[in-house]
Amino acid sequence: MKKVLFSSLFLVVMLMGCNEEAYNNAIQKGLDHIGSAEYQKAESAFELALEEKKEDVKATALLAQTRYYQEALEAYEEAELEAAAEKAEKVTKETEGSDALIKKAEELVSSIEDLQTTxxxxxxxxxxxxxxxxxxxxxxxxxxxxxxxxxxxxxxxxxxxxxxxxxxxxxxxxxxxxxxKAEKEKAEQAAAKKAQEQKEQSTKVNLTGDEALTIIKNLNDWPSTTTFDLDPNLIEWGEESYYGIYIDTHVDESNSSTSLLRVDAKDGSVYDFSRGEMVPVN
Structure with a gap:
């Protein structure tokens, strides 16, 4: 009877030793996986440790930390910063777990704050x-x-x-x-307006026909027998306007001539156009 009892007790001790070794191996593998950032493998290792030691405080803390940290990382990558910070804080509160994970969680919180500041x-x-x-x-x-x-x-x-x-x-x-485009169109419109104004200014008639006739009469000391065209015609010549006035200097049958003078309707300049060319007179 004593022999049987001793054998049973030896078997229990052997099994407990095996469980302890399996537990320790699982915990160490989990910590190693945390170091290499293989968090799903770490989670599986800590689950295995809990199978060897039910409700073990350290294994429970490590498993919770690992899960919280993975959830924090996922929320961080999805730009859910508030949730990420909340999960990371839970990692840091697990004092029975991994210091490495606490440090990683604190670094994650710092990264979250940097993102928010940026x-x-x-x-x-x-x-x-x-x-x-x-x-x-x-x-x-x-x-x-x-x-x-x-x-x-x-x-x-x-x-x-x-x-x-x-x-x-x-x-x-x-x-x-x-x-x-608007500035270009505005500049083009301004240029066109200016050109039109210049054109209108160049063809503007400042003198009346009577004033043009007066300029001709005062141009020379004409013989008393000189006759003037009393109804000057306004002539458009290119972009300029002129009054055409015929003058007949009939002194006698042997001394008479007819000439055609043109008066610039704008500035009063006089030209002799008797030969078909504009020859300045004044």
Whole structure:
């Protein structure tokens, strides 16, 4: 009877030793997997340790930490920063677990804070760019947008604002082209208006026919027998206007001549057109 009891007791001790070794091996493998960032493998190892030691405090803490940390990482990658910070905090509160995981969780929290700070800075710059865009300060707005887009915006948290930046940049480019087109059209219209005004000014008639006739009469000391065309015709010559006035200097049958003078209707200049050419007289 004593022999049987001793054998049973020996078997229990042997089994307990085997369980302890399996437990320790599982815990160590789990910690090793944490070191190499293989968190699913670490989770499986800690589950195995709990099978060897039910409700073990250390294995329970390590398993909870590993699961919380994986959930924190997943939330972080999905830009759910509040949830990520909450899960990471739970990792740090497991004092019976892994110090390495606590350190990783603290680093994750720091990364979350950095992302939030960067996002706040970007939004402030974006609002400034939008204000300049609305004030038609396109160069300054575009410079701000380019500076923002040159930053590392690879994290999903920045994707919505990055899209807004790119849309604003497109709007800026369109506005610049529209402004340049409007300025060009305005310049063309101004040039056309100026040309029209110059044309109108060049053909403007400042003198009446009577005034043109007076200029001719005062031009020379004409013989008393000279007759003048008392009804001058306004003649368009290119872009200029002239009064054509015939003059007959009939002294006697042997001394008479007829000439055609033209008076610039704008400035009163007189030309002899008797031979078909404009010859200045005054």
């Amino acid at each position: 996002l706040a800075e970007i939004m402030e710059e974006y609002e400034s760019a939008m204000y300049q865009f609305e004030e038609e300060e396109y160069e300054g707005a575009n410079k701000l947008i380019e500076d923002i887009l040159n930053k590392d915006l690879s994290h999903p948290l920045f994707q919505p604002v990055k899209k807004e930046m790119e849309e604003l940049q497109h709007d800026i480019e369109a506005a610049v082209l529209a402004k340049e």
